[in-house]
Amino acid sequence: MLINSVVLFLRDALPLLLFISILSAIIYLRTNSLGWLVKATFFGVLGTVVLSAFIDRVSEGFDGFGFELLTATIHIMAYLSVLLFLRFNSIVLATVAVSLLLSVHGTNLYIYSSGFWSSASVNVNNALLIGSILGFGISFSLALLLYYGLSASMMERWSKLPMVVLALTAARQITEAVYFLIQADWLPTGQPLWNTSAWLSDSSEFGHLINALIGYEASPSAVQVGLHLLALVIPLFMIMKLNQQPTVTEVTP
């Protein structure tokens, strides 16, 4: 049970926290404020509450694939928000992206956690609690270190690095969306192009980290690889094309 809750956090909290840390590093250096994150957290928690309340109805929709399709849609919207953020440098778009992802990952955490906790004994609950602390601790520490690393890089000659990392995590949103669309049979499963499970398993801690950062899959299909590369090239091209220090405009959502 301990491992289950650790994996739950590595799968849902880690990608979200890494995404937040990348955006925070970019925005904080320009605005010296993390007020946008408070707003994003508020809207994200609100989204989690609403989504969790209607999860049964959502799941029943679209022949039982309602939640998968909603999750895929939210990931695509988050990706588009990042693209628009890169283009227009508006904090509102960063707030929207984080709120959307917090809603979907928060709902996942809520569903699985409540499922585990409600059906467990005291001993198992202890294991879940410790596992949650370990999972959250590892995820939060990685996000914090990434935040400080990127903040430092922005002040040095690697100033474009956070943008590139943001492009990588943005592409990951499309990989996630593709994964859920395949589950909902909206996209073909296809044969895996390769299998690197022996080198780096999806279920290992490092596998989760790489997945959270760049959407790593040990055995991806051609559709996944193709769409991931396309999703990566667009923001990278935008970063190269802009090639100027953008100015973030503070707009209250």
Add this chain to the structure above:
Amino acid sequence: MRSIRRNLVSVIIATMTLVSFYAALQGYRSSMKQANQLFDAELQTYAASLQMAANQQGVLPMPDNTTVAFQVFKDNALVFRSNNAPDQQITAFNQGFSDKNFARSRWRTFTQFHQPLGIWVVVAQRWDKRFELAEGITLASVYPTVLSLPLMAILIWLIVSQGLHSLKSIAKQLQHKKADDLEPVTINRIPLELKHIIETTNALFHRLDEAFSREKRFASDAAHELKTPLSVLKINAYNLSKAQTSSEDIALFDDGVERMSHVIDQILSLYKTSPEQFDASLEPTDLYTLCQNSIAQLYPQIDAKDQHIELHGQSCIINAQPFSIATLLQNLVTNASKYTPSQGEIYLAVEQNDKTVVLTVEDSGPGIPEQQHQRVLERFYRVGGDRHNSGIQGCGLGLSIVNQIARLHHGTLALSHSKFNSGLKVTLTLPAGEAHHA
């Protein structure tokens, strides 16, 4: 605004959390693996012990909280079992471990054939109970890691705060400094990392303090020096306006203008060679040639007094700013000529030692008493004060300028008695330079 303490504490806590939690996770996995091996060994022991019950038959009641079940087969017939085991065969007769489902649970089974007795023993243990037991034992080793984290965070916060205490102390001192407070910053037991910062800051304060004091002194001295020729000029101008002019008045007027012009020239020289204005780009310069040029330039003045001047030595290269050194020489030779009576002697020598070049200027003038050798290097100081008994015009800046230029060239200036019966000897020692190769 970013805080060094907050950043340091956050990064250290994050790193320690990551490492300790990851280690705890790996420890948990490893412990669970070992616990499973232990439970497997326990199943094997249990199966082995059941050969003692080879002659038993029927159903053995087990305690409610038991996690194991067993079956004993003889001649392929179930002869003995625990009451929580089904009456059907749990698993095929293949020796070793396997996983099976029965009684609405997942079970770990171990099958063993006892050859001498001809019996098959199947023992099983519920996976969930076994996992729960193993996790319970393993968690006990993970608790301290998790529970010690807040304590560790507090300790890190305190240690980092203590480590940054010196920096905070300096920041506080600087923050509370008044605009006119140029006293050095002091802290107890200066850390190595802050040593250079404190030294540089204090050196800056010292220079600022010196510069402010110099400016204050300079303003008052300059005003005082300019006041005298101005008064003379005023009287003479008055006399001229009253048409009571004589050739003596015009000469005095001329002297007043000359003196004022000299004072202003010297003030300008002092300003140009001040450390704040000094251009530190030095170039290889021949001191001997500069001496020749200075003598040639001032020769009319020397000749007018029928003085005898000699220059000894040879070409000596120093790293210098030629304009400053020319000013220095002009002051030294002018002073020597000025204070040496008619038909007196002036002697210049340029010598190269191992790593230095020494210039000496000696005259047969009245000289300066030894106790005043240091004082004459001060600005506007003249031997005998304003009422200089030599009757020679001066403003007391000459040697001050010479000393300032010498210091800027990392040289030293020494005053002593000249080789003549009376007179002053000025010895300037400068670091030797390297000849410029084209």
